[in-house]
Amino acid sequence: MKPWKYIVAVYMTVVISAGFLIRIPQIPILEESARNLFLHVPMWFTMMVAFMMAFYFSIRYLNDENPVWDLKAETATAVGLVFGICGLLTGSLWAKFTWGTWWTFSEPRMNLSALAMLIFVAYFILRSAFNDPVKRAKISSVYNIFGVSTIPFLLYIIPRQLPSLHPGADGNPAFSEITAPELRLIFYPAVIGFIALSIWIMDVVNRYKTLELKVSDQS
Amino acid sequence: MKSNIMQETISTTVDTLVTNSYSDRWDGIEGIEESSLFIQFMASNDLIFVVLGVSLIIWFVLLFYLIKIDRNLSKLEESINKDASDET
Numbered sequence: 001m002k003p004w005k006y007i008v009a010v011y012m013t014v015v016i017s018a019g020f021l022i023r024i025p026q027i028p029i030l031e032e033s034a035r036n037l038f039l040h041v042p043m044w045f046t047m048m049v050a051f052m053m054a055f056y057f058s059i060r061y062l063n064d065e066n067p068v069w070d071l072k073a074e075t076a077t078a079v080g081l082v083f084g085i086c087g088l089l090t091g092s093l094w095a096k097f098t099w100g101t102w103w104t105f106s107e108p109r110m111n112l113s114a115l116a117m118l119i120f121v122a123y124f125i126l127r128s129a130f131n132d133p134v135k136r137a138k139i140s141s142v143y144n145i146f147g148v149s150t151i152p153f154l155l156y157i158i159p160r161q162l163p164s165l166h167p168g169a170d171g172n173p174a175f176s177e178i179t180a181p182e183l184r185l186i187f188y189p190a191v192i193g194f195i196a197l198s199i200w201i202m203d204v205v206n207r208y209k210t211l212e213l214k215v216s217d218q219s
Numbered sequence: 220m221k222s223n224i225m226q227e228t229i230s231t232t233v234d235t236l237v238t239n240s241y242s243d244r245w246d247g248i249e250g251i252e253e254s255s256l257f258i259q260f261m262a263s264n265d266l267i268f269v270v271l272g273v274s275l276i277i278w279f280v281l282l283f284y285l286i287k288i289d290r291n292l293s294k295l296e297e298s299i300n301k302d303a304s305d306e307t
Contacts, residue, residue: 001289009282016278020271032267200285207292211299218303 008196015193019186029098036094037179038186042194043087044113048151049195050080050202051120055148058141070137071213073144074127075205079198081120088114099165109159109166116154119147 019038027034054076061069091110096102105111126143130136160168167179179187252259261268 001286001293005286005289009286012282013275013278016274017271020267020274032265200289204285204289204292207296211292211295214299214303218306 012193015189025180038190040090042191043083045191046194046198047080047084050076051148058144061141071209075202079202108162112154
């Protein structure tokens with residue numbers, strides 16, 4: 001195992017512990033749940049980075065049709081989707097205790113992020129529809145480029161134009177004035193940690209898939 | 220002192236329940252002053268350290284699993300690559 005992975009393991013342990021241990025300002029309604037900022041928001045950041053990687057790999061695949069790129073694009077999309085689903089679930093739980101509901105259709109960010117997840121679920125359905133690996137790789141690369149290009153609109157642009165309880169609505173930035181400065185000390189390291197963790201997971205999945213290909217080629 | 224604070228929060232929770240079968244005295248908290256330092260520490264600050272403990276247990280188990288898979292993969296990679304080079 002490469003040394004950076006041990007660093008990620010120790011680093012994440014420190015960040016998670018520090019997230020519980022620091023003193024945070026007590027804000028009515030939010031109270032200790034403000035610590036969710038260290039967990040819920042990095043899920044979306046990580047998803048975003050994973051999808052950007054998938055976008056890049058998909059373009060690379062269309063460029064030279066090397067199957068390695070398709071393999072990497074699929075892995076990045078899968079890991080991104082897992083983190084996105086974690087973001088949806090944690091957001092829903094948090095909403096229950098701060099907004100008073102598990103789910104509301106009047107909250108644009110919530111619904112559009114669920115829609116974004118559906119777009120990437122469709123990616124895997126599309127993949128499963130082809131037996132020919134070259135055809136599958138080509139069409140899913142094109143679909144992925146389309147899918148990732150919807151993400152900024154669904155998660156940033158549209159929710160910011162609409163009224164919402166979620167931070168970052170009604171034209172205001174999500175973070176600047178409304179977040180206590182001490183929360184940032186854990187938040188940014190947590191984002192880095194979760195992204196590193198997702199890259200670790202992608203590495204493991206990619207190596208597994210490469211081996212699988214190698215074994216099936218040999219037999 | 221700490222246990223008094225805890226007992227207060229517990230009794231306010233209990234007050235909201237209609238039934239009287241709950242007592243506002245919780246025996247589990249009694250004698251916490253005599254228990255070990257670790258137990259006193261875990262019971263302080265509204266039990267936040269218990270949540271930290273639970274989170275760390277989950278994190279360590281997942282981490283252990285990920286490291287294990289990673290190592291097994293490395294071994295498998297080695298053996299498959301060796302087989303491949305033997306054949307050629």
